[in-house]
Amino acid sequence: MPTTKTKISNSDVKSLAQVLDQSEKIKDVMIECADDLSSVNVALKQRLANDVSSLGVENALQTSQSVEEKVQHAATQLSAVNQALGDEVIERQILEQRLETAQAQADESKHASLHDPLTGLPNRLLFYDRLEHGLAQANRHGWGLAVFFVDLDNFKIINDTLGHATGDHVLKTVALRLKETIRNDDTLCRHGGDEFLYLLLEVGDQEHIAVIADKIMAAIEAPKDPPELSSITIPSISASIGIAIFPKNGSSVEALIKSADEAMYKAKLAKENYVFA
Template sequence: MKKIQTGQLLKGPRSVDSLTQVLGQSERVKDIVEECADDLSSVNAGLKRELLGGNVSPGVENALEKSEGVESKVQDASEALSSVNTELKEEVKERKVLDAQLATVTTQANEARHASLHDPLTGLPNRALFNDRLEHGLAVAKRNGVHLAVMFLDLDNFKMINDSYGHDVGDLVLQIIAGRLKETTRDEDTVCRHGGDEFLYILMEIESEQDLVIVAEKIIRAVQVPCDIGVRDISISLIINPSIGISIFPKDGTTSEALLDVADKAMYRAKQNKYGYSFSS
């Protein structure tokens, strides 16, 4: 008779793959038990033939009785295993359904979280995510004694685009500009859409104002590349000029509110002076 190795059947919560593996093991055990039942049935049939033929030892009849009892138990075990396997199959089906539902809910939750923290038009971080990263960046800057900068960027005369060509053209321009701003952002920095035609930057670990000048000029050049727009019956090439205000931690403030206020005012100075960018002083 073959030795049955059941392994660890149904020990605690399992994944679908694990349950499927257990089901496979249980099916193999069932096959072995059925094979054993068939072997016992064959042996018992042989013993019965010997009894019918006579001239057998006195213990054969007793052995046959015990063997038939074992056969009955093995058959019962086979039927019980078959029932267990049926339940396991149903469990696997249910787990697959639950896993699919969990995956759907997880995806929806991730999408909802992403939507709550990103601008739907440009895909950039929104003000909520910007504020969170700015607070984190300030904590890191204070702890490590390094400089941090905030840039406030506004697109000059953007309202004229919406008024002249329509908001769909304005939206396309914003999407193009947002893509360019993202391309000019380092991995450790953050650019977000503040609202309308305004954008915000966080620049970490700035060494000097000259570093900021280089970044600001790079952003201006990227924004000023003509935006080729083709929508409805409109085909135009628009050149957009940005105005950038810059504030620096800790020189211009040690809180997010102070840094944003200084950068906002510097941006309006840059717009008035038509210089492209401006520091707090």
Template sequence: MLNISAKHMINQILTVEKIVRNNRRAAGRPDRRDGAERRDSGRAERLAENTSILTQALESEIWEREILHEQLNIVEAQEKEAQHAAFHDPLTGLPNRALFNDRLEHGLELAKRHGWTLAVMFLDLDAFKAINDTYGHDAGDSVLRTISKRLKANTRSDDTVCRHGGDEFLFLLIEVKNKQAVALIAQSLIKIIQQPCVVTQGDSVMQLRINSSIGISMYPQDAETVDDLINSADKAMYKSKLNKSGYSFV
């Protein structure tokens, strides 16, 4: 975009021309334009007309560039929004399975390179269907959003929590020390989920409570690929459900 307006540039040129002409007269030297003004009385009018045309053209170009800049900003914002939607769950805003798999794949590459231990946790909300059946899907969605915010707020910056689908969530824990450290994280998540979820329906306000079951698999002890780690954690989750133990390792 131009920094100096067309009118300003043209006015500067005309001002300099006027100063030069006045200095010539003050010095007693005839202005070379004096005689020409009678022979070319329309020069000033033509100059003004040309100046106006140039000004309009430059102002039009500035306006067009501003419109183009605004349109580019809109397109860029739409592209970012589309990219975010492709890799995030629309209900909770958490990463989706596609983004989780990508981060797990990258995490495995780092773990192999640096000798780290990784953990994948598969979390399922117990009896969540009963909430949908009893209070409706809006209440169920409200519970999912509340739980998701808690899980995200209590996930380390290097780790990832995603909504796998329905009432299931996946966690990627990067560079964990041992099973004991992972167990502490699982216990903390279970307590966080057990806190009541406030749901508003019309004029009534309800506090709904829910429990969860977590299955845990670890790299490299239990599996070494994305699918195997997730499937192993899924099986361990069902084991914890049956045993009502809260969480279980492979």
């Protein structure tokens, strides 16, 4: 449900509440007028009782009593209207709360469908979408673009010997280290298992990309854990990285990821930190 509808509903409830407030003030004034007329009528009745021949006073009293009855009747009707307005305000507030809850649930569901539950990183679905968009922009503006395929070394051994809890901790640690290293406009995702993908937009030449690869590797191999995850001691971490460049190594999402994946395996076999496709 679009957020704009929620904003409009907020405005409607606020406007209705303002109308109700004004209406209540008018009702109070009418009640005061009715009370004043009632006091005047009492005085007229006393005067008429003392002067039975005063036809003008009698006519004035009749007119005033008639006006008093109309004002009291109008005040009663206005009170009923205000009650209905009050009920409507409550109903709209309840509806607004339900809309906000539904919007929050929809946002949470959308976020969950596009992010990895362990690391909080974008998942492959969101990464592929951003890579597709990045390719369209690169084609339109003549920009460079690179995809890093990052695979942790010896992760299976860590899982088998130290347990899955430590393995999960390693993955979260790597995710935090990488998030602190990448640029805001780029995208990092957990591709699955111990594999990560990194999309670099508007990159320069291969030398410039190599500098970024060195920073990524240094972040992965950092000796200290991020403060958020310092409660568990983990083994040293290393990785192998394959790098594919658009359009040299592919012009589609699938081609670039495949090229980067193949380069990663070459890096792992050669025991190199990273290899270009």
